[in-house]
Amino acid sequence: MQKLRVAVLMGGPSSEHDVSLETGKTVLRSLDADKYEAFPVVVPKERDSTIELQKDGTDVAFIAMHGEYGEDGTVQAALKELGVPYTGSGVLASALGMHKPLSSRLLRDCGLAVPDFMTVREREFKDAPEAVMAEAVRKLGLPLVVKPADRGSSVGITVAHDADQLALGIAEALRHSREAMVQCYVKGREVTCSVLEDETVPEGVRALPPTEIVPKERPFFDYHSKYTAGASEEITPPRLPTATIRAIQEVALRTHAIIGCSGMSRTDTILGADGRIYVLEINTIPGMTPTSLLPQAAEAAGIPFPELLDRIIFAALHRTGNVSQIKS
Known part of the structure; x- marks a missing residue:
């Protein structure tokens, strides 16, 4: 064979x-x-x-x-x-998903809840840092989340509780990208939800069980928490009402569709104290390391890791009309 x-x-x-x-x-x-x-x-x-x-x-x-x-x-x-x-995902969805301000604007325009934010370009911060910070605090208040506009794995992300921390956070974000995203800090429970293409269901895609993320060593799910064993607790499915879990899955499915993703995606959200589900970002290529969230969610749905890889490959061939290449 x-x-x-x-x-x-x-x-x-x-x-x-x-x-x-x-x-x-x-x-x-x-x-x-x-x-x-x-x-x-x-x-x-x-x-x-x-x-x-x-x-x-x-x-x-x-x-x-x-x-x-x-x-x-x-x-x-x-x-x-x-x-x-x-x-x-294809070229456009990948580019859109990677650029957090652009994807956030699109999701917001399509009716999803997104934390208020503004963007800061490298040149404007270099020319007038005090004015940039004053505008951010005036528009968004404190605390603020600061992140590079187009990086993943929570690289360069910080939380600013005052002006000094905001200045350091923007500088750190701009060390990784030419544009920083300054975002309202939404207090709540961090829940991520993966979406997987599935030709066995009428919709062609399914939302996997969500995962609640509880960092143990840091105040939020940063690079260290993501890739250090034991640095966070991941609860799949989360201890939430069934209706809330379904609502989170629906948000993930809508985000996947709005961005135009293919194969798989993972949407990171915050379940706010006000009960709203805020979309933080979408990951078009979720991690596949032993501590990664998509494999954990698939396992909880009864999909072992090798089968998950089979499905991702099948989706790629199906999208390009090459399903006949699959050897059975």
């Missing part, structure tokens, strides 16, 4: 290079060897790097990259140009 040739793309020039390598290694270890001939494609850290991939030797590319280049539409465009089917 001929196996499906799967190139697992990992690494890349983003600040999430090491996380991507872990994701890629996990995927390589977990793909069913009876079905797939999987091989790694490690993209270097250099920003002018190119993908060494031959169309004739690859049936599908499994994108295990995070952050800029891997999650922002760049590698998706390169693979599209090569004619290689790839996992996850």
Whole structure:
């Protein structure tokens, strides 16, 4: 039986290079060897790097990259140009999902609750930092969440309780991106919900059981909490009323559809003290490390990790009309 040739793309020039390598290694270890001939494609850290991939030797590319280049539409465009089917969302949805201010505006315009925010560009903060901070406090109040506009894994995110912390937070965010997002801090319970394409249901997609995230060592779910074993408690499904869980799943499904995602996604939300479900951001390439949230949610839904990978690959081939390549 001929196996499906799967190139697992990992690494890349983003600040999430090491996380991507872990994701890629996990995927390589977990793909069913009876079905797939999987091989790694490690993209270097250099920003002018190119993908060494031959169309004739690859049936599908499994994108295990995070952050800029891997999650922002760049590698998706390169693979599209090569004619290689790839996992996850297309070019536009990837770019939109990666840029938090743009996706937040779109979600807000479509009627979803999003914390109030403003954007700060590198040049305007350099030219008039005091004016920028005064405007942020006047418009949004304190405390504030500050994050790079287009980075993932909570890289460069801080919480500011006063002007000094706000200045440091904006500077830190701009160290990772040319634009910072300054957002109202919404007090509540952090809940994330993954969406997975599923051809067995009429809608074609299903929301997996949500997960409540309770950081143990930090005040919020930052990079350390995400990738350090034991640094956070993840409760799947959360201890919430059934109606609330369903509402969170509906928000995740709507977010997935509005952004135009394919294959899978994970939407991070806050269940506010006012009872509203606020969308923080969407992840078009959720992590696949041992501590990652999508695999945990799939497991809770009765989908073992190897089967989850099967479904993601099937969705990629289905989207490009290459389902006939699947070897059964």
